[in-house]
Amino acid sequence: MTSTRKSIRRAAIVAPTRTPVGTFGGSLRDVTVEDLGATVVKAVVERSGIDPDRIDDVVFAQSYANSETPCVGRWVALHSGLPISVPGMQLDRRCGGGLQALATAAMMVQSGAADAVFAGGVESMSRIEYYSTTNRWGARAGNVTLYDRLDRGRERSQPVWRFGEISGMIETAENLATDYGITREAADAYAARSHHRAAAAWEAGRFADEVVDVTVPQRKGDPVIVSRDEGVRPDSTAESLARLRTLMPNGTVTAGNASQQNDAAAGCLVVAEDTLDDLGLEPIGYLTDWAAAGCDPARMGIGPVPAVEKLAARAGLDSPAALLDSLDLVELNEAFAVQVLAVLEGWKWHDHDRLNVNGSGISLGHPIGATGLRMTTTLMHELRRRGGGKGLVTMCIGGGQGLAAVVEGA
Numbered sequence: 001m002t003s004t005r006k007s008i009r010r011a012a013i014v015a016p017t018r019t020p021v022g023t024f025g026g027s028l029r030d031v032t033v034e035d036l037g038a039t040v041v042k043a044v045v046e047r048s049g050i051d052p053d054r055i056d057d058v059v060f061a062q063s064y065a066n067s068e069t070p071c072v073g074r075w076v077a078l079h080s081g082l083p084i085s086v087p088g089m090q091l092d093r094r095c096g097g098g099l100q101a102l103a104t105a106a107m108m109v110q111s112g113a114a115d116a117v118f119a120g121g122v123e124s125m126s127r128i129e130y131y132s133t134t135n136r137w138g139a140r141a142g143n144v145t146l147y148d149r150l151d152r153g154r155e156r157s158q159p160v161w162r163f164g165e166i167s168g169m170i171e172t173a174e175n176l177a178t179d180y181g182i183t184r185e186a187a188d189a190y191a192a193r194s195h196h197r198a199a200a201a202w203e204a205g206r207f208a209d210e211v212v213d214v215t216v217p218q219r220k221g222d223p224v225i226v227s228r229d230e231g232v233r234p235d236s237t238a239e240s241l242a243r244l245r246t247l248m249p250n251g252t253v254t255a256g257n258a259s260q261q262n263d264a265a266a267g268c269l270v271v272a273e274d275t276l277d278d279l280g281l282e283p284i285g286y287l288t289d290w291a292a293a294g295c296d297p298a299r300m301g302i303g304p305v306p307a308v309e310k311l312a313a314r315a316g317l318d319s320p321a322a323l324l325d326s327l328d329l330v331e332l333n334e335a336f337a338v339q340v341l342a343v344l345e346g347w348k349w350h351d352h353d354r355l356n357v358n359g360s361g362i363s364l365g366h367p368i369g370a371t372g373l374r375m376t377t378t379l380m381h382e383l384r385r386r387g388g389g390k391g392l393v394t395m396c397i398g399g400g401q402g403l404a405a406v407v408e409g410a
Contacts, residue, residue: 010273011106012283013407015048016377018266019214021365022126023230028263029126031216033062034069036265037076037122043212044118045080048269052081054279055269056114058088059105061097061121063368064128064149065090072122092369094157095333095395096292096403097121098266099372103290103405105270115275120267121370125150127263150261157399158297169335169398170247170258172300176342177252179299184252187337188241191257191362193352194334198359199234206358210381231260231365257337262365266373268380283410284380288390289314290405301339303402304332304394305346311392311404321349327406328389329354329382331375334361335396343396358382371395376407383409 017040022028028036037060045052060073069075073088093100098121105119130146154168166172176182201207207229216224236256244254271281291314293306305320312323324330324347332355334340344350358364358378361371372395379391387409394404 008110009112011109011287012271012273012276013285013287013380014269014271014281014283015044016210016266016268016284016373016380017043017047017212018210018370018374018377019264020211020226021229021231021367021374022226022263023365024261025126026230026263027216027224027226028124028214031124031214031263032069032127033072033122033124034075034079036124036214036263037072037120038080039212039214040120040265040267041076041080041082041118044267044269048281050116050269050279050281052086053083055082055086055116055118057108058082058086058118058120059091059101060088061091061093061101061369061372063092063094063097063123064125064153065092066129073120076120076122093397093401093403094399095335095366095368095397096372096401097369098374099376099393099395099403099405102268102270102287102373102376106287109270109272116269116271116279118267119270119373120265121373122265123367123369124263125261125367154398163297166298169300170253172298173253173258173336173338174248174251175299176301177338180342180345182252182338182341184246185238185242186341187252187257189238190337190341191241192236192238194356194359194362195233195236197357198229198232198363201358202228202232206382206385210377229364231262232359232363252338253336257362259335259361259366262367264365264367264370264374266370266377268373268377284384285407285409288406288408290403293402295400295402297400300398300400301335301396302342302346303396303400304343304404305402307394307402307404308347308392311406320347324349324351324392326390327354327392328386329357329379329391331356331360331379331391331393333366333371333375333395335366337362339396372403380407380409
């Protein structure tokens with residue numbers, strides 16, 4: 001029997017775009033996930049010039065999904081006006097969901113299952129609901145508990161029978177601070193630098209090409225146009241951050257040196273390289289490799305270390321530092337400042353000149369399902385400004401995982 005299996009094709013990244021990142025309860029709090037996602041889909045279609053009929057599938061990540069927008073990939077595809085024939089799906093790898101959507105779309109085009117896939121990520125943390133697990137069959141007596149899905153998702157990120165009680169992500173960050181000897185002063189200094197870099201990037205116009213405005217209807221008057229990230233605090237200093245109270249007694253994590261809770265969407269087209277000309281598309285770069293790894297849920301922030309170790313081993317290198325030294329830029333999620341500094345210690349790599357050059361989660365925000373693609377979007381545009389090169393996108397993931405991907409500019 002003759003095989004019809006296609007050879008592996010390079011996965012090109014086309015028109016990566018993101019919305020501004022809204023603060024928790026800020027300007028985007030009333031914008032639904034389907035509206036955030038559709039804003040990005042429409043912008044990518046317009047910016048790329050692709051014929052919507054040529055999109056084979058839509059892959060969207062969302063970490064706090066609910067039945068208001070079931071199967072968000074299909075919902076957003078329909079809501080954004082794509083042809084009914086374009087299917088859609090939803091996936092969740094928590095903080096790594098957006099990057100996983102990119103990797104999943106890449107596998108689809110590399111294998112020949114599709115030629116062009118939209119990869120996206122979206123989260124509206126401001127709209128995450130409260131819920132009950134007991135109301136369907138009624139309560140015979142007493143009170144009914146409503147859980148905050150946002151907090152509950154952090155508390156139940158691992159099976160208690162195996163790992164014991166973990167109060168949430170803050171505890172996991174404090175564990176790393178202890179393991180790696182990270183001080184409060186070092187964490188505050190890093191957080192201040194993140195804000196300064198994000199503010200400088202906005203002032204220099206470095207986000208202009210990657211951001212699409214979000215139109216927010218008002219009950220009275222004209223709609224409000226949201227065009228900038230809301231959480232950047234350019235006046236932050238290590239001294240001002242030092243005045244904030246720690247979230248755990250005798251800890252290092254504060255509201256100022258941890259990531260924010262946010263609302264945003266991001267996305268791009270992932271296209272088989274050999275179909276770019278036929279589709280009339282220009283790539284900004286390529287996804288060349290990726291890896292996921294597990295780690296102790298109580299130390300989830302260290303996840304990028306084993307994930308990058310996998311990538312380094314696959315490249316025939318003997319350490320994460322060897323891989324990192326071969327790259328031009330590194331985007332490491334900033335769930336917590338202590339987590340970033342612990343990962344750098346784990347990598348034995350401390351080149352801050354190539355790390356998060358335009359800020360990250362502490363300053364720009366962490367809209368969970370969208371973060372991986374937000375980071376990739378920022379990285380790809382920065383590589384283009386520099387004339388090309390290679391970069392890494394990597395993040396820790398609640399429940400004890402790490403995800404990492406290598407990209408290169410076109």
